Amino acid sequence: MEDNKFDTPELREYPIIPKLRKGVMSHSKPFIAKESHQEPLGFPGELVEDWHDVAINKMADLQSKYRSLQVYLDSCVKCGACTDKCHYYVGTTDPKNMPVARQDLYRKVYRRYFTFAGKYFPKLVGARDLTKEVLDDWYTYFHQCSQCRRCSVYCPYGIDTAEISMAAREVMDTIGVGQKYCNEIISKVHKIGNNLGLPGPALKDTLEGLEEDVEEETGVAVKYPLDVKGADVLLITPSADFFAEPHVDGLIGYGKVFHEAGISWTISSHASEAANFGMFIGSYENMRKLAVRIREAALELGVKRIVFGECGHAWRVAYSFLNTLAGPWDFLDQNYPIPQHICEVTYDLIQNNKLKFDKSLNDDMVLTYHDSCNVARASRMGDKAGGQFLIPREIIKATCNNFYDMSADTIKEGTFCCGGGGGLLTDDLMELRVKGALPRMEAMRTVVEDHGVTHMAAICAICKSQFAKVFPYYNFTMDQIVSVHQLVSNAIILTGQHDENDDKTHSQEDIDEAA
């Protein structure tokens, strides 16, 4: 692969819409899944002999199962509204990275086999046979879509390229052309319970290590429990939280919040993964199987609530799909949203004055906040539309003195993907990831210059890993990305904690006064 030889795009002064450069990303393909990655998911190990017919049948099957797909394939008028909205288009200028052009790779095959016009007048409507060449284009460009839904916001019909790219990936999996990164990871979750293949004992070690660190630092015995039956809360968090930076600092923060609020909680070794890559490959069945592990863990541990840690697509699956995939959740405490986001938990506690913060402990940072696409455009927090924008910002403002938003067209529902979502967070797609980060990096640079921003906070494991990796390409440093609950962790004053400044411990009265 030529991954090592590419130029990082220049940050532009004015983000004008770039001119098309045909084929500049046609070489970008992720590694193909091997038989051992495919079969645990129920997919053939290599390209099946009658792949053409199998693919067309699968397309028909998906059209009959997903209204979104059927309606979106028919409804596009090629108005071009989405053409400049994709971060991969902006960063690469390859025309096939325009959302409509990406969809058309699928749509032209749909038209050829399933519509009157495409069957009899293919040239007129741009319909094409499904050939090896077209399949190759599918593999290339449906793995340059992070399913971030930004195009869907701007489409007059809400056409969501994510739906098309999920369908295309499922068709490809069905004929034996899977993507290694996603499918290898899914097979690990099926087998072991998390993306990393981290077994129970290793997880236990890690969590005990965290307990020691936190106690050493604060003097308070904050617990990071594993497989505790009868705990109130089952925490489902991305496995990156167990070891990666800055993710783990977020996990430390969740533990401190639970500790301080007196909520008993546990992690499960059976469902030690919030991520659900089944969504990325468009496989309802795989997504469901992964989600059902959470149900099994909740039943086995007898918990009353389920709380999700900081993970963007996991929160989409949790918020929007978990009830569908693994519900009904009638055995949980109905007084709490099911499932709940850790930010909702923390926000509620802040609202009720249950947590005490010393904001100055975050004074070494000037923060901005990156809305993760799946949280922003595919889920919600709290009880009002838009809570997913408000709640994380309120947490940051409660824990930090210095916060500035990036420019309005790059945040909230218009947020730009980090460049690594949708199953693309793999080293074999490094060029794509770096280029796809361009619009976010430009917005970041502006707040750095205008407000002296030093750090970007996020609530998504993929965003955090992606930024840690691509920041250096744009002359930022990898530690400039932080977890929101890392800010909470830094600023929270635990009952009985050593005070870093004057060495006195905070008494219960202090806490009560603050309340």
Add this chain to the structure above:
Amino acid sequence: MQISMLSFSIAALFYIAFFILVYGLVSKILQYKNTPAPLKIPTMPAPTTKAGVIFRMSKEVVFFESLFKSSKVTWLFGWLFHFGLFIDMLRHLRYFIDPVWFWVVIIQPFGKYGSILMFVGLIGLLTRRIVVDRVRYISSPSDHLMLILLLCITTTGMAMSFYLGTDVISVKSFFIGLMTFNIENIPADPILISHLIMVASLMIIFPYSKLLHAPGLFFSPARNQIDNSREKRHVAKWAEELERN
């Protein structure tokens, strides 16, 4: 009265076109309606109530809200065209009802200007399709032809209404006659006949082309779903079957 061959042909064309339009649209709408939406995928932030969804959808249908967010130029031309088309279609109701409803009479003078909006909108959209490299890249011949067809319908209509005129009384009795299966003569006015043939073609093309965006919008899960997935379990039939295994 002797019915001309021309009148027979146009009448037949309109019966066929009407049948295809209705049959095609009804089957598409039934297909959309009967295809399950297994997952909750509204583009967030989304309304949390049904009334909210109706409000969101109305803003899309009437004002093209999302398009306004994405491209002001496309929005302007697109909205001008559709609004002009809407007024002109209402204005054309007078050829199909007798006596003509009060409000249809009222809008007759404004209706004339609807065609100007359509014309400006279509020229703008066509220019954009040719000039902007991104839009040119995604255009098929059918995308250009569709705009040209609409432009020809608009200009022939304008020619009749602003300059040449046509025998509107006969046109009206022709269409009223069609509706009561009583074919009458249509004036052999070449502009009128080409206007009508193109309108019939548009009706035939409608259910088999991207014009399906009209019903499609109402079935778009990204826009018509309520954000209530935590409160209400949403499961498609085919997905229920997975649960039994």
